[in-house]
Amino acid sequence: MSGVGGGAASSTARPASPSPVIGGQSDAERELLARVPTGLLIAGEWRDSSTGRRLEVLDPSTEQVLLSIADATVDDGDAALAAAHAAQRDWGRTAPRERAEILRRAFEAVTARADDFALLMTLEMGKPLAESRGEVAYGAEFLRWFSEETARISGRFATAPDGRSRLMVTKRPVGPSLFITPWNFPLAMATRKIAPAIAAGCTMVLKPAAQTPLTALLFAQVLQEAGLPAGVLNVVPTSTAGAVTAPLIADSRLRKLSFTGSTEVGRRLIAAAADQVLRVSMELGGNxxxxxxxxxxxxxxxxxxxxxxxxxxxxxxxxxxxxxxxxxxxxxxxxxxxxxxxxxxxxxxxxxxxxxxxxxxxxxxxxxxxxxxxxxxxxxxxxxxxxxxxxxxxxxxxxxxxxxxxxxxxxxxxxxxxxxxxxxxxxxxxxxxxxxxxxxxxxxxxxxxxxxxxxxxxxxxxxxxxxxxxxxxxxPAAPFGGVKQSGLGREGGFEGIDEYLETRYIGIADPYA
Incomplete structure (x- = not known):
């Protein structure tokens, strides 16, 4: 299990609070938390949930509330997918170099703000600060790795064995993708899905874990600042994950599902994805x-x-x-x-x-x-x-x-x-x-x-x-994934970008006929 779907969430829905910062922290912690977005990111805009409900994020070391953020509803999830669907055509046609430069700028920004990301992960997840700093370096490297792979997406051209036609094979983006990420590596689990999707030209809806959504929100803000167009990435933290994601998985506009979490939840998601024959990537339990x-x-x-x-x-x-x-x-x-x-x-x-x-x-x-x-x-x-x-x-x-x-x-x-x-x-x-x-x-x-x-x-x-x-x-340069009931697909390495690409074959008549 990687953290999703196991046990009760350490967060609750509650009415909107006048101030998003509730818990008492040090001055440095309060200053950082004040800069974290607390809304949903949909179509390039930060907004409250459709009902105004809030999600409290706890500090596991004190059990105090760090922030109160927007808690997405089913309608918010639908709006996020609509935004991703609307942005897909233009984003899929964006020049590879342009996508690569966005990823490179994001890598540089995350690296420059390593202290912010490390402290934020420690606050919401609990890991030691040294571990968080290591995760920032690891997570940022997916941005750099896939920025370098973006321009290397290739196909092939060949003469058919019988000489009567020509064979052309191309790669194209899979399309709008839903990412469900766990709480244990809040930055790295997001970057190793988002980075190859950006490189391939896919739009996205990200549902981060309810226990640790703050890092994902800050990272989404960094991607905006790096030039990612509106609607390409939409972020919908929610305390009702199943209710929000189930309609998306059943929606014909969605073409890809990537999940990191427990095998138990993964089985259910694979079954749900079968109705739309979605491409799935599953990084599930380990022992x-x-x-x-x-x-x-x-x-x-x-x-x-x-x-x-x-x-x-x-x-x-x-x-x-x-x-x-x-x-x-x-x-x-x-x-x-x-x-x-x-x-x-x-x-x-x-x-x-x-x-x-x-x-x-x-x-x-x-x-x-x-x-x-x-x-x-x-x-x-x-x-x-x-x-x-x-x-x-x-x-x-x-x-x-x-x-x-x-x-x-x-x-x-x-x-x-x-x-x-x-x-x-x-x-x-x-x-x-x-x-x-x-x-x-x-x-x-x-x-x-x-x-x-x-x-x-x-x-x-x-x-x-x-x-x-x-x-x-x-x-990041190696394919991450398992066999048996530990999952399907690979993240990272040369193999990671293939999860977000479809192969198209074009048959061309013999030019000499």
């Missing part, structure tokens, strides 16, 4: 194994595990959900892992030195606590952590579990929190069997000095991405 073999460099393996497990508070579809360690090195590996985690600081993400911030909402924290409690009841031991923190904020202690029994729910479901269950294996065959024992197939990690083993794992593990001796694989 990533991290394998540590007996010949691994344990220092590197521990560092990789800390990165793969605890990046983004553990709230990532790529997080190492199951740490599988060879039985001969498991005690030493676990001891080193726990010792490093004793250095972790659990605090508000804006505090210097914070390694783990609050989880995004109460439902996410409570699920983590439930999974740990169930594992303990079934015989697992807590090596460190294992408790929710009392007081304000949705905090859960960084945790290591050992002796987790096979079949435990914590090994089958995404944890989406800072909890590392450690299992052992006896040999390579058992490690592969354990790693593949899941319906998910997004990513896997392995640490070994044996190159041949690494190559075998790359072929045997049932995943779309594989990190060998590294705890991070995400890169």
């Amino acid at each position: 990533a194994p991290l394998l540590v073999f007996e010949d691994a460099d344990l220092d590197r393996a521990v560092e990789g595990a800390l990165l793969a497990k605890f990046r983004n508070n553990g709230e990532a579809c790529t997080a190492a959900n199951r740490i599988l360690v060879h039985e001969s090195v498991a005690p030493e590996f676990t001891a080193r892992l726990v010792e490093r985690m004793r250095e972790f600081t659990l605090a508000r993400g804006t505090e210097p030195g914070t390694r783990i911030g609050p989880l995004v909402d109460a439902a996410t924290r409570d699920k983590v606590a439930e999974l740990v409690a169930e594992a303990e009841a079934e015989g697992a031991a807590v090596a460190i952590g294992g408790r929710a923190r009392d007081g304000a904020g949705f905090y859960y202690e960084p945790t290591v579990l050992t002796g987790v029994p096979a079949g435990a729910r914590i090994l089958r479901e995404e944890i989406f929190g800072p909890v590392a269950p450690v299992q052992t294996f006896a040999d390579e065959a058992e490690a592969i069997a354990l790693a593949n024992d899941t319906e998910f197939g997004l990513v896997a990690y392995a640490f070994t000095r044996d190159l041949n083993r690494g190559l075998r794992l790359a072929e045997e593990l049932e995943v779309g991405m594989f990190g060998l001796n590294t705890g991070i694989v995400s890169n």
